[in-house]
Amino acid sequence: MTSLPVIPVDPDAPGRRPAMPPRHLADLDLPGRKALVTELGEPAFRARQISHHYFGRLVRDPAEMTDLPAASRDRLAGALLPRLLTPVRELACDDGATRKALWRLHDGSLVESVLMGYPDRVTVCISSQAGCGMACPFCATGQAGLTRNLSAAEIVDQAVYLAGVAASGAVAGSPPRLSHVVFMGMGEPLANYSRVVTAIRRLVAPAPEGLGLSQRHITVSTVGLVPAIRRLASEDLSVTLALSLHAPDDELRDELVPVNQRWKVAEVLDAAWDYAATTGRRVSIEYAMIKDVNDQPWRADLLGRLLAGRSAHVNLIPLNPTPGSRWDASAKPVEREFVRRLRESGVSTTVRDTRGREIDGACGQLAAAGDSDSEAPRGARPGVAVRDQET
Numbered sequence: 001m002t003s004l005p006v007i008p009v010d011p012d013a014p015g016r017r018p019a020m021p022p023r024h025l026a027d028l029d030l031p032g033r034k035a036l037v038t039e040l041g042e043p044a045f046r047a048r049q050i051s052h053h054y055f056g057r058l059v060r061d062p063a064e065m066t067d068l069p070a071a072s073r074d075r076l077a078g079a080l081l082p083r084l085l086t087p088v089r090e091l092a093c094d095d096g097a098t099r100k101a102l103w104r105l106h107d108g109s110l111v112e113s114v115l116m117g118y119p120d121r122v123t124v125c126i127s128s129q130a131g132c133g134m135a136c137p138f139c140a141t142g143q144a145g146l147t148r149n150l151s152a153a154e155i156v157d158q159a160v161y162l163a164g165v166a167a168s169g170a171v172a173g174s175p176p177r178l179s180h181v182v183f184m185g186m187g188e189p190l191a192n193y194s195r196v197v198t199a200i201r202r203l204v205a206p207a208p209e210g211l212g213l214s215q216r217h218i219t220v221s222t223v224g225l226v227p228a229i230r231r232l233a234s235e236d237l238s239v240t241l242a243l244s245l246h247a248p249d250d251e252l253r254d255e256l257v258p259v260n261q262r263w264k265v266a267e268v269l270d271a272a273w274d275y276a277a278t279t280g281r282r283v284s285i286e287y288a289m290i291k292d293v294n295d296q297p298w299r300a301d302l303l304g305r306l307l308a309g310r311s312a313h314v315n316l317i318p319l320n321p322t323p324g325s326r327w328d329a330s331a332k333p334v335e336r337e338f339v340r341r342l343r344e345s346g347v348s349t350t351v352r353d354t355r356g357r358e359i360d361g362a363c364g365q366l367a368a369a370g371d372s373d374s375e376a377p378r379g380a381r382p383g384v385a386v387r388d389q390e391t
């Protein structure tokens with residue numbers, strides 16, 4: 001068995017701190033915006049006005065904020081609305097119900113987000129880091145390593161942009177209002193803890209302070225950073241925790257999810273159950289089905305024993321393989337048997353409907369494809385879609 005090191009990367013460490021973007025209004029709460037606006041010599045109510053444009057009307061271009069006097073508009077835009085995301089590529093599939101955006105950040109880093117429309121909801125999947133330091137060997141992003149943490153505003157701006165796309169009616173057959181956000185794009189959200197929590201607070205604060213989403217409609221995924229899971233439980237937020245388990249035994253999980261070498265399966269599940277008890281939210285257990293790697297019947301039975309009687313739901317994710325990868329998706333009969341065994345153990349289980357496959361719709365794949373200078377190896381990661389599908 002290969003033993004992969006956990007990369008002890010702290011992009012914020014002194015001496016290697018990467019260039020973060022300029023401050024943006026989404027980095028600040030409303031009192032902070034008022035203080036800044038006042039410092040600029042503008043009346044405090046301008047903070048509410050500009051916030052209403054951004055979060056309430058989903059307008060990101062200062063030129064469209066025509067009720068602001070021109071001189072004030074330039075000053076406020078310079079201080080509060082720097083351009084954070086430059087679109088590089090936007091792709092659609094599933095008859096336009098899935099839209100993937102690739103962005104270039106101010107320092108040239110590439111990140112991606114996905115908008116997914118369903119008859120009853122609109123979900124965006126957003127990135128929390130440029131790259132990822134968790135080194136999961138089956139994941140394209142993990143192979144390229146971590147570039148830097150995103151700022152809170154860079155995270156929020158992905159959701160605001162795509163909420164605007166949904167509001168324009170571009171996703172036929174879906175409601176026009178963004179309702180759900182999942183932190184399942186590039187990066188390990190809990191490795192960028194404070195900015196991700198700030199971003200969540202902006203997403204759930206009512207307009208004009210924030211986007212006004214329900215906390216229950218926000219999902220934060222993690223590979224299992226135990227201290228951060230415990231900290232999140234103490235935040236007075238009732239967001240859903242999605243734990244990317246991928247193996248029920250330490251021997252395999254040490255390989256598939258290298259952070260397991262630090263926090264073992266039992267420890268990470270303990271933290272997840274404590275999270276469920278504190279927040280009242282059922283934990284989502286994410287399990288990528290990888291052919292002949294983690295899909296054996298005995299592993300289904302072991303997983304069933306670990307989860308039986310717990311406040312958990314299993315999402316099995318058919319792996320989205322990329323050309324040249326040694327990882328492949330499990331065969332459908334194998335997947336069905338895995339589901340059957342879990343359900344027999346009394347564990348609620350669904351198989352994820354994977355969206356966006358034809359547009360490289362898995363984490364990191366579009367970024368790797370979109371950067372022509374990049375030699376980033378392309379691996380495979382579970383598809384990004386988040387609607388469960390009964391088998």
Ligand code: SF4
Binds near residue numbers: 363
């Ligand atoms: S699967 Fe997630 S945590 Fe693992 S390397 Fe990829 S982006 Fe990072």
